[in-house]
Amino acid sequence: MSTPQEHAPQEHECPHCGTPLQEGQQWCLSCGACEPGSLGDRPNWRPLTVLALTAAILAAGAAVAVAAAIKERNASPAAGNTLALAPATTPATTAPPATVPPAGTTGTGGASSGTPSTTAKKGSNLLFPPSSTKPPKVTAPTPTPKTSTGSSGESNGSAGESNGAENATKTTPAKSKTTETGSSTTTGSEGASGKSEQPSPILLDTNAASTYNPYNYPASSFGDPELAIDGEPSTEWTAQVQAHSFPNMAEGLLIDMREANKLGGVELRTPTKGLVVQVYGANGSKAPTTITEPGWTLLSGSHTLKKTVTHVKLRTEGHAFRWLLVWLVKAPASAQGTPTAPGRVALAEVALYPPSS
Numbered sequence: 001m002s003t004p005q006e007h008a009p010q011e012h013e014c015p016h017c018g019t020p021l022q023e024g025q026q027w028c029l030s031c032g033a034c035e036p037g038s039l040g041d042r043p044n045w046r047p048l049t050v051l052a053l054t055a056a057i058l059a060a061g062a063a064v065a066v067a068a069a070i071k072e073r074n075a076s077p078a079a080g081n082t083l084a085l086a087p088a089t090t091p092a093t094t095a096p097p098a099t100v101p102p103a104g105t106t107g108t109g110g111a112s113s114g115t116p117s118t119t120a121k122k123g124s125n126l127l128f129p130p131s132s133t134k135p136p137k138v139t140a141p142t143p144t145p146k147t148s149t150g151s152s153g154e155s156n157g158s159a160g161e162s163n164g165a166e167n168a169t170k171t172t173p174a175k176s177k178t179t180e181t182g183s184s185t186t187t188g189s190e191g192a193s194g195k196s197e198q199p200s201p202i203l204l205d206t207n208a209a210s211t212y213n214p215y216n217y218p219a220s221s222f223g224d225p226e227l228a229i230d231g232e233p234s235t236e237w238t239a240q241v242q243a244h245s246f247p248n249m250a251e252g253l254l255i256d257m258r259e260a261n262k263l264g265g266v267e268l269r270t271p272t273k274g275l276v277v278q279v280y281g282a283n284g285s286k287a288p289t290t291i292t293e294p295g296w297t298l299l300s301g302s303h304t305l306k307k308t309v310t311h312v313k314l315r316t317e318g319h320a321f322r323w324l325l326v327w328l329v330k331a332p333a334s335a336q337g338t339p340t341a342p343g344r345v346a347l348a349e350v351a352l353y354p355p356s357s
Helices: 046-074
Strands: 154-156 161-163 175-181 184-190 209-212 237-240 248-262 265-269 275-282 303-305 309-313 320-330 344-347 349-353
Touching: 209 237, 237 248, 248 349, 265 320, 303 309
Parallel strands: 175 309
Antiparallel strands: 154 161, 175 184, 209 248, 237 344, 248 320, 265 309, 265 349, 275 303, 275 320
């Protein structure tokens, strides 16, 4: 027969808060904790959780890397800054160097600038330049003009062989211009070098010219002397031919330069072809009154003016003169005239030049 102690319910306490628990009671009504061993043996899930989290992180990283690679590959390469890269197994080749056309030749696009060095973008295998990219142009040097037909050049580029354009430079042949200078003739050239330069004439006052009349012929026998230095070839100074002394004459055109100047030549323009003249120089405040006075210095011999314009070279030996006289020596036969209509000679323009440098 069992004792009351054997059938009495066994009491135990909650291991967490110490509250008495009835037999078979697995949960504490005070703190809610369960009695150890009431739920059975539980497996250890911690290692599996760590592995699952690691796998999720790796998968997320791989997805981000793939998305970045796709975005970078779809980006358009910079125009003219990329180049198709050969596979690793293909040996690198070098394009032939560009051939610059020689002087005087203009190429037509056959020159090559070689292969530029370009680094491909990360994440791509082969990059091709846009179809609008053109090879750089090679500018030929400016051809030097020649007096003969230019030569045609030939230039070879990487794309093939092209013929340069033929450049021909023609020059106008020089023209010869002849000017009579008294008894001698000089020839100048015109063309590519232009006209030969000569010194500018000496500037004269408008009243620098006067009629030199040592034998006191009537004033009506002469024209206005200022017309011979006014720069107008259409105006002229005239002198009447004396019937009693024809063809000899004894008058002239006197020019006062106000101060002594070194002279190299005198240019005479006349409509009276065949007129014979001499040129004299003098110094002093007044010109000598007669042609025979020692104050005059003969600067040229007798010159026959056969052309409309004649340049007479003067023999001054480096001396300077204030007064210059164009002395009329002899009239041409065409200026003889008649008793009722006396003949005349004329000087349209007289210009004085310094010595040429």
